[in-house]
Amino acid sequence: MVHIVVCIKQVPESRDVEMDPVTGSLLREGAASVMNPFDLYGLEAAIALKEHHGGTVTVITMGPPQAEDVIREAYMMGADRGIMLSDREFAGADTLATSYTLSQGIRRLGDVDLIICGLQTTDGDTAQVGPGIAELLGLPHEAAVQTVHKVDEAGLWVQRDMGDMVMELSLKLPCLITVTRQVNQPRLLSFRRKMATKDWPVEVWNRADISADGPDYFGLDGSPTQVERMFPPEPHDQHERWEGTSRDLSERLQKWLLDEKFVEQGAAPWKSES
Amino acid sequence: MEIRVLKDRCTGCGLCLTVCPFAAMELSNGSIEINEACRLCRLCLPACPEDALYFAGAEQGQWNREAFQGVMVVGEMLQGALHPVTLELMGKGRELADQLGQELHVVLVGCNSGQYGQHVLQFGADAVWIADAPELEYFRVEPYANAVEYAVNKVQPNILLLAATNTGRSLGPRLAVRFRTGLTADCTYLHVKANGDLVQIRPAFGGNVMAQIITPRHRPQMATVRYKMMEPAAAQRRPGARIERIPLADAQLRSGITVHSVKTRQQQPSISEAEVVVAVGRGLKAQKDMQLAYDLAELLNGQVGVTRPLVEMGWADHTQQIGLSGRSIRPKLLICFGISGAVQFNAGAASSGWIVAINEDPEAAVFQMAHYGLVGDLYEIVPDVIQGLRERRAQHAVF
Numbered sequence: 005m006v007h008i009v010v011c012i013k014q015v016p017e018s019r020d021v022e023m024d025p026v027t028g029s030l031l032r033e034g035a036a037s038v039m040n041p042f043d044l045y046g047l048e049a050a051i052a053l054k055e056h057h058g059g060t061v062t063v064i065t066m067g068p069p070q071a072e073d074v075i076r077e078a079y080m081m082g083a084d085r086g087i088m089l090s091d092r093e094f095a096g097a098d099t100l101a102t103s104y105t106l107s108q109g110i111r112r113l114g115d116v117d118l119i120i121c122g123l124q125t126t127d128g129d130t131a132q133v134g135p136g137i138a139e140l141l142g143l144p145h146e147a148a149v150q151t152v153h154k155v156d157e158a159g160l161w162v163q164r165d166m167g168d169m170v171m172e173l174s175l176k177l178p179c180l181i182t183v184t185r186q187v188n189q190p191r192l193l194s195f196r197r198k199m200a201t202k203d204w205p206v207e208v209w210n211r212a213d214i215s216a217d218g219p220d221y222f223g224l225d226g227s228p229t230q231v232e233r234m235f236p237p238e239p240h241d242q243h244e245r246w247e248g249t250s251r252d253l254s255e256r257l258q259k260w261l262l263d264e265k266f267v268e269q270g271a272a273p274w275k276s277e278s
Numbered sequence: 279m280e281i282r283v284l285k286d287r288c289t290g291c292g293l294c295l296t297v298c299p300f301a302a303m304e305l306s307n308g309s310i311e312i313n314e315a316c317r318l319c320r321l322c323l324p325a326c327p328e329d330a331l332y333f334a335g336a337e338q339g340q341w342n343r344e345a346f347q348g349v350m351v352v353g354e355m356l357q358g359a360l361h362p363v364t365l366e367l368m369g370k371g372r373e374l375a376d377q378l379g380q381e382l383h384v385v386l387v388g389c390n391s392g393q394y395g396q397h398v399l400q401f402g403a404d405a406v407w408i409a410d411a412p413e414l415e416y417f418r419v420e421p422y423a424n425a426v427e428y429a430v431n432k433v434q435p436n437i438l439l440l441a442a443t444n445t446g447r448s449l450g451p452r453l454a455v456r457f458r459t460g461l462t463a464d465c466t467y468l469h470v471k472a473n474g475d476l477v478q479i480r481p482a483f484g485g486n487v488m489a490q491i492i493t494p495r496h497r498p499q500m501a502t503v504r505y506k507m508m509e510p511a512a513a514q515r516r517p518g519a520r521i522e523r524i525p526l527a528d529a530q531l532r533s534g535i536t537v538h539s540v541k542t543r544q545q546q547p548s549i550s551e552a553e554v555v556v557a558v559g560r561g562l563k564a565q566k567d568m569q570l571a572y573d574l575a576e577l578l579n580g581q582v583g584v585t586r587p588l589v590e591m592g593w594a595d596h597t598q599q600i601g602l603s604g605r606s607i608r609p610k611l612l613i614c615f616g617i618s619g620a621v622q623f624n625a626g627a628a629s630s631g632w633i634v635a636i637n638e639d640p641e642a643a644v645f646q647m648a649h650y651g652l653v654g655d656l657y658e659i660v661p662d663v664i665q666g667l668r669e670r671r672a673q674h675a676v677f
């Protein structure tokens with residue numbers, strides 16, 4: 005029997021954001037939101053462990069009221085309980101304040117064996133929130149897990165890809181992992197579960213529910229980083245256009261590659277002049 | 279600066295009272311209060327079983343910028359050797375330290391990391407902090423974080439940089455929480471303002487926008503930097519350059535993580551290390567045409583990289599993907615053909631030394647990044663280049 009908490013976040017469906025170079029404002033097309041794709045893998049990993057070992061899966065999200073949608077989606081996949089941390093004071097949180105808020109929510113849940121986060125979000129894109137929560141809760145963590153094997157007396161067994169090495173590890177429970185897209189194939193939403201869970205409640209906790217420490221740990225006030233400005237990426241100016249027949253272009257490129265010593269210089273003189 | 283009590287955590291157990299040499303801690307209403315007798319010695323911090331005490335080094339208003347001096351970078355080991363990203367961090371670190379007129383410190387954590395102390399000092403570090411123990415052979419986050427924390431507490435640096443590698447991305451956020459400071463991920467550009475604030479620029483929203491971020495009221499200012507984004511440090515020996523040891527007690531070396539087995543993978547030649555990269559995109563009509571890229575790469579002693587759609591189609595491995603969701607590369611020469619030059623691709627490619635692009639569309643965005651833009655059909659140009667270079671090589675072999 006394990007109690008697993010999965011951190012899920014609602015993100016904009018498309019990252020195709022452009023910036024108006026004159027006004028500096030963001031041009032976001034549409035406002036459709038989805039569950040952060042990496043979190044689907046985290047949720048699938050949690051449900052698969054529950055199916056093997058028994059137990060419960062709780063999902064938790066910090067976000068505005070409409071983030072309830074991702075909790076409903078998690079119910080359809082197989083989560084048992086959903087918590088939404090929602091409060092005006094949480095707005096504008098950077099990764100430190102987000103980690104803090106989520107860790108306080110998880111503390112309030114009480115006995116938790118395992119926390120799973122996605123590797124990163126598609127909007128924040130930092131991969132920092134998971135390790136931050138682990139530190140705040142004083143737990144060991146492993147980031148970028150690509151295989152979850154099992155839970156036994158030794159703890160949670162996982163495989164981690166470090167690029168040049170593949171490591172088999174176990175972590176003592178309780179612990180936290182973040183997962184990559186390699187970890188599994190998330191199940192499709194079931195219509196039957198959609199019907200069965202449509203009246204399930206979503207618990208909403210505000211700042212006072214999770215903290216006695218006052219607002220300066222949360223949202224903008226609790227965020228050490230400040231965004232000073234946003235600007236479009238600058239194209240650099242140094243460039244030369246080569247035009248002509250394919251033959252000419254090929255000759256010119258070969259000569260340049262030889263001049264710059266990217267290929268071994270032959271003994272014979274270069275032919276193109278003749 | 280002050281010691282703070284997190285009321286959410288404090289259970290009023292009173293263990294901190296017993297270690298405080300200044301009687302600065304009082305129990306009131308079941309939780310701890312800290313009075314004016316506090317000398318900030320921080321002995322109470324490790325005594326708290328709930329981690330309810332922390333050192334607020336740099337909170338609003340009441341802190342002194344001058345107390346935080348120097349730039350510290352966290353180096354990395356890779357299978358017992360120094361990871362090349364270490365020199366890149368040092369290159370950037372030295373530049374920032376020079377702008378500030380302050381010292382550059384390097385932290386090296388690992389098993390047998392000690393043997394690299396002198397080596398690091400040849401590349402412009404004022405001090406190298408070494409944690410060397412058998413327990414540190416493989417990256418396990420708790421002891422590694424303890425080692426870096428020790429050095430940070432000793433130096434109180436203004437800036438702390440880590441690599442945006444698997445290791446740095448695990449370690450950075452934990453340290454940022456310990457110091458209650460900001461951490462900006464994947465910075466592509468860093469410089470300091472006259473007042474010592476670090477300007478951190480990173481791509482946001484999938485690279486369509488750049489965000490400029492500062493950490494005005496907290497120290498150290500922390501950032502991770504992608505591998506192959508910064509210029510490596512040049513050789514120079516600083517006067518008074520020194521080696522410092524990081525002592526770690528058994529408790530600090532302990533981890534909840536056990537490594538059961540490690541398989542080293544055959545080090546595949548990687549596009550991140552290559553001096554020449556030939557990159558191809560959806561301009562290729564069929565998978566077999568990948569051979570054009572491999573043939574040209576072979577002649578130039580380089581590696582083949584691709585755009586994301588080619589990985590998605592299964593034409594190439596994900597380790598070959600260049601770009602925001604792939605790898606950043608910094609070869610001396612990048613030749614791109616059949617690539618449109620989407621911002622997400624350019625984000626990982628634009629730091630290359632020379633960029634040559636071949637595209638039949640004169641409006642392709644890749645030409646904004648390329649030093650030499652060849653407007654034409656890759657199926658005519660590239661085979662001709664390959665044939666020409668092969669002939670040169672054959673002639674060369676005769677002599």
Ligand SMILES: Cc1cc2nc3c(=O)[nH]c(=O)nc-3n(C[C@H](O)[C@H](O)[C@H](O)COP(=O)(O)OP(=O)(O)OC[C@H]3O[C@@H](n4cnc5c(N)ncnc54)[C@H](O)[C@@H]3O)c2cc1C
Pocket residue numbers: 019020484558559560561562584585586587588599600601602603604605615616617618619620621622623626636637638639642654655656657
């Ligand atoms: C969040 C996010 C992250 C992303 N991350 C990455 C990433 O890391 N890396 C990445 O590559 N992409 C990434 N992408 C995808 C990216 O936006 C582009 O879709 C992709 O880079 C386009 O690949 P391409 O240039 O191969 O294809 P296309 O855009 O289709 O370009 C093909 C080009 O080939 C040219 N061409 C065709 N035939 C010929 C010929 N015979 N001779 C010469 N030229 C020819 C065409 O003119 C065209 O310019 C990401 C997208 C998103 C939204």
Ligand SMILES: Nc1ncnc2c1ncn2[C@@H]1O[C@H](COP(=O)(O)O)[C@@H](O)[C@H]1O
Pocket residue numbers: 010011012013014040042043046064065066067099102106120121122123124125126128129130131132133134
């Ligand atoms: N607001 C949030 N609510 C719940 N989980 C979050 C939130 N932000 C981040 N996470 C979790 O942390 C992971 C990494 O996010 P990030 O650091 O933003 O890249 C995500 O995949 C989620 O599991």
